[in-house]
Amino acid sequence: MSELFPRLNWRATRRLLRTGMRVPAGPGVQRETAEVLASLGLVTLEYRRYIRCVHATDEDYWQVTDRNCPGEIEIDDEGPYDCPECGRTIDHPTVHKEVFRDLTTTVQQDGVAEYLYRALQAVETVTKVEPLGYVAVRVTLSDGRSVMLPIVDYAGPGWQAEGADARTSYLYVIASPVNRPAPEYLERAYHKELADILANDKAWLASVLDAVARPRRTAFIGYSPSDAAFVDRLAEDLVANGVGVWLDRWEIKVGDSITDRIREGLLESDYLLVVLSPDSVDSLWLREELNVAGMRQLESQQVVVLPVLYRDCRIPPLLRDKQYADFRGDSYKQGVQDLLAVLAPSAEAALPTPIFWGQRPPRSA
């Protein structure tokens, strides 16, 4: 556990960074956490003494005309003070009234960027860290992959890199989710709260970076069990070439509802590869998935359907006008190349926008 990853109370850290602001100034876990965050340069602290215009245990309680006055008056000497809400004058506040203390914390943009910069440099699998202003950090991993970490609060959910950076993977870091973007933006992107990064160690951060940098195009393969041997080979070749593959056999555990898991698998996939053979076109699953309603739903989920013609068969009507990869006879190698041209184009080819909202966070992280 290095200086960068102190043993922070995760709950207090998260709450402090989230709702920031005012915490009790007295001893306790919140104040201790605030002080650690301040020592790391992530927040600034401001102690405040104040009285409440109306407070039941104060000597002047029964003299206050407006007992609903919400006024709070910051004090630094013996007064008198005027209530900013109701305007009444309060004499000798520290003698006759209860004095409250609190601590205001403010998240510091430059501090967060610098902290991230140092935390990432400490990770063994990271070879290069470049700050991009105070809104993002570009990280190069030792195997050459790179990950971009925009800080959501400052970069905004719409922030996108340009040029070469546009082809890297993304991990959004949420520093102080006071300005948290709508959940629908974040639930489909890789994101971590700064509190998570603070509360964990370097190995955790390394595994998060690795997960984010993994290939992000995932193909769900729909097939008939009688074509399983072909599908095994195809799946292995795709994985070897950096395509994420969702195979029911790999992903469905005993006890899972098969239909639910297939739906979930399709939601997490960019492509649906339909392996066409006389056995598969007659299967119930294919007929249900590739009817008009099923196709419309796949389209709305931005799942691209790619027919894979494995054996001669009657091609379902809705797939007839689609370009297919031909695996019949001796054309396996060509078929794989045609698929890879779509699923794993070279770095020069145009990739989708850097943060593709159709993606889900990695399940393991």
Ligand SMILES: [Zn+2]
């Ligand atoms: Zn008042």
